[in-house]
Amino acid sequence: MNSKTMTGIATLVGVIFVSSAVVFSYTSQGTAAAPSAQAKKPAAPAKVAKPGAELNGYRWAFPCKEKMPEKPKNGAGCTSALVTGDPFKTDNFKVTKNFGGEKGKKYDVTLRFRGVVEPMMYKAGKMDGDYFYIGGEPNNKTYNIYKIEISSPKSHYFLNRQDRVGHKIFTIDYTKTIRIDGGAVLTLSGDGQNGKLISNFKKLTVKEIAEEPFNGQFVQVDVVKVVEAK
Secondary structure (H helix, E strand, O other): OOOOHHHHHHHHHHHHHHHHHHHHHHOOOOOOOOOOOOOOOOOOOOOOOOOOOOOOOOOEEEOOOOOOOOOOOOOOOOEEEEOOOOOOEEEEEEEEEEEOOOOOOOEOOOOOOEEOOOEEEEEEEEEEEOEEEEEEEEEEOOOOOOEEEOOOOEEEEOOOOOOOOOOOOOOEEEEEEEEEOOEEEEEEEOOOOEEEEEOOOOOEEEEEOOOOOOOOOEEEEEEEEEOOOO
């Protein structure tokens, strides 16, 4: 074999080696490459949403349309900024959230409710503390309703229960533990009923989540703990 032939073979081998190195590097960076039996990996299992992740930090809010006065009158009301038409039909909102977790499992969920609200009466259910009400229905046609519904097990709760209504505003801060099934849908709704609300005339604040007075009313829910029920 003459020297020219040997040189040609050496050059060809070098090209093949370099080309192979480039393809290997390209594949190792996760870019498209020819499939091989060794490179194939089993498909990752579908991710299950962390229970309560979508619910955590949600706020029911009834903002006032007017600006907050520097010195509000005691017991003052305001017009709901939610209204877009008939105040008796459009002073409301509804949001759905997926609870997550695994279907077939049950969870005990501890929730913390904080906010600035007006009172509302409910009936045909069960009182649980000063503000939380299990089941039942509204028992007044003009004050704000704060409600959470669970699709499974089918249940609902109200958040601002009082023995009587009136032109007053107050803060809430309490925790409750409720049962929620994996994969349940949560419906969070508010209904002002008449296009008006009691303003935050006391300029109340809530530490950590509302350091400045909110111009209206709100409730924030935070998920404190989720435990699989046995």
